[in-house]
Amino acid sequence: MSGTQLPFEHKMSAHCETGTLSSQLAFHGMELSEALIFGIGSGIFFGYFNNKRFAFPTFIVRSKPGQIRKNLTKRLGIKFETETFKTPQQAQEKLDALLAKGIPPATQVDFFFMDYLPQYLRVHINVHFINVVGKTEGGDYLISDCYYPKIVELAKESLQKGRFAGGSMAPEGFLFYPTFIPKEFDFEKAVRKGIKKACFNMLKIPIPFLGIKGMRKFANHITEWPKLAIDAEDLSHQVSKINILLEDQGTGGAGFRFMYATFLKQAAEILKQPELVDFSKRMMDNGDKWREISLMAARMGRNRDLSVEKLREVGALIHERANVEERFFKELAKVVK
């Protein structure tokens, strides 16, 4: 069998889900920036999880994986073909059939099996999205991963294991590709809806650990962390993870706050509301403060500076962010009405 590679333009981006969506749409002839996709899809979020499903309390700074794609369908009318599979065989056959037809689908995988990434990045997280853009002569796949500088080969066994990893949010071979892109869009309505939903998610979602409430819960609970850790090194690892979750997991810096600021600046032009530029600046400053928290966490982890007082200090900074973001989203909701 000879190798094939579809003319897929590879580009690096900050976040895997929005990046894959952006390059999928670009392949089908529609240019939509990552930040705009993130904003219209209401990607910005916060949640603090402290339950048995996680080995240690953790937090998220983005909406549920897949939600951004669903929101794009709802708000812009872009239709996606999505499919999950019962067996790895079926999944592979479908993937091969699509590639033969000239369609490079995006698929959901477990980070752990992406052999081309360095070891320290490869952890068991089921929510990574990659584009499959071709096949080599040996039957392996060519992957366009937006965290990797170029198109890269991945053994077919690894791809299959990654697509059928199981566990929470199991991918089940999930793949998607756009099937219908409307000729005209009502961007204004979509952007307005995206911002409104983001405000709702941050302020009013009636669950005590999501949105601003989640942020406060995190700030209060962080002083309990020493009791939950196995030893000092484990605690240091967990505190360093605050930095990783905010900066490293494809957030574009400061837990998506910088990306959202970029979106708001674009939104100001689309909605013709210059006051949003001011909001964008405020979001940027807010992001800077988040970045200070993440740098502080990294240093604390490094220096094993993990006293309860120090953790309380971090908690106080997070409380401050919660207050700032609460005010920010309340005012934002009024502006985009």
Next chain:
Amino acid sequence: MKEEDLISDYKVQKYILYAEKNDGSYGTVEGGSYIIENDLDDFWHKKNHLEKSLRERLLKNEITPIYYFMVLEEMTVSELASRAGIAKCRVKQHLKPGKFAKARVGDLQKYAGAFNVPVANFFQMVLTSNDQNSKYHFYHQEEAAKDRYSIAQTATANAVIILTKVEEKA
């Protein structure tokens, strides 16, 4: 964040970041990971330490190989149960040394799939000359490069048999 404040000479891990560019517009710039650039050695130190302490307990028969890999790969019991396709209560049993001795080979194969290690490595530790477990996911590649021997494990058509080859490096 301003573009000029961004340190751009990150060598280890490059990322795309969003920032205020020098011309005042907001957009993407190439940056990198602060923590990977500065604290990667600390990460390896912690991982190696954790591995050593778990190995000690494993050799004393205080824990089972399932627990060893579960902690190293940062999984919980329910996550492992779901990934391996084994009931949670049975996974809990397999974390006790006495019960682990009665585990089925079929179950072990499922665990091996979830951890991405050969079944054989539940019963042996392939140590390098500098006393590292060469065959677990977080074995430091730089350390491996220093080693005099290369240890390669290749799968065979028989799912429970793995070929382990030790060769002196040229």
